[in-house]
Amino acid sequence: MKFATKAIHAGVHPDPATGAIMTPIYQTSTYVQDGVGNHKGYEYSRTQNPTRHALEKNIAAIENGKYGACFGSGLAAIDCVLKMLNPGDEVISTNDLYGGSYRIFKTIFEKYGIIFHFVNMQDVAAVATLVNEKTKMIWVETPTNPMMNIVDIEAMAKISKAAGAMLCVDNTFATPYLQNPLDLGADMVMHSVTKYLGGHSDVVMGALVCSDENIANEMYRIQNSSGAVTAPMDSFLVLRGIKTLHLRVQRHCENGEKVARFLAAHPKIDKVYWPGFETHPNHEVAKRQMRGFGGMISFNLKGNQLEDALNIVKKVEIFALAESLGGVESLIGHPATMTHASIPKDVREQSGVVDSLIRLSVGIEDADDLIADLTQALA
Secondary structure, X not given: OOHHHHHHHOOOOOOOOOOOOOOOOOOOOEOOOOEOOEOOOOOEOOOOOHHHHHXXXXXXXXXXXXXXXXXXXXXXXXXXXXXXXXXXXXXXXXXXXXXXXXXHHHHHHHHHOOEEEEEOOOOHHHHHHHOOXXXXXXXXXXXXXXXXXXXXXXXHHHHHHHHOOEEEEEOOOOHHHHOOHHHHOOOEEEEEOOOOOOOOOOOOOEEEEEOOHHHHHHHHHHHHHHOOOOOHHHHHHHHHHHOOHHHHHHHHHHHHHHHHHHHHOOOOEEEEEOOOOOOOOOHHHHHHHOOOOOOEEEEEEOOOOHHHHHHHHHHOOOOEEOOOOOOOOOEEEOOOOOOOOOOOHHXXXXXXXXXXXXXXXXXXXXXXXXXXXXXXXXX
């Protein structure tokens, strides 16, 4: 099956009891057994729930994976992956990581003896120099949040395989419609389902997908043991959201390109970060591993004044000033004080997250209206 067909049908079957075409919301905590151990595949909803089960199979299918698991948030999914490590293990990740990922790495797992290294992953050689016998995981974001840097997944896969380390890719920004890291050599894919997969700003959820049975068994063991699972109603909403993922992301990409080119020509803008530009440092890598460049854009202002950036995010009328991204509505944010505030200022600025940086999640409204809104805000 091709992507659009999988998005609508994978993991989903008509309800055998009624013929309902939509997966029912199995709002139940437990399941009656005919005898001890004699049940219909479900015992307790923390371990397994039919609505969540359908969603997990659906997400695995659109990522070209075999096994999927859903969690109460994207960070809960990351928490599961990191619990596969042991004290003394080392992780290599990008130096412009999402603030929440950085926070869980540094403030939660570092104190349990996991060692984290942060490096510019666009420089493949720089990543290779950090690998040693204790390297057990390479954690990639691509495109990165919020600098839109592109990391070569195939190159990272070669490094991880040589080191015997697990390669995990946060595929939230690209979505499975634009990029499939498992096909490029990754061992595991993570999604903040809250964003594009849900797509309507009404769910908080995370997901993991893999194809290796041993990794999957550990993933499910931790999911069940730690219990950070998602609810049946949320699973239903995301199943509904994924049915239009391909249509929505097409529009996000179209609008994103129009907005990016408008910003690049504006006299008050210093730099625009969007991987679709031929001048982007890893544009050729993006062309090779992605099927489009997405609707996420960051830009900074000439003069790098915090006050100017804060005024612009207040003045917009269609763009909403809010955390998160990937919904049908356009959002605007100020990473230094919002999504990346947990990262120390000096560390933040070394990766480009300066005071005047603004991040856009370009929605699926009319692009002319979005450009007019930015025009008046920048005036």
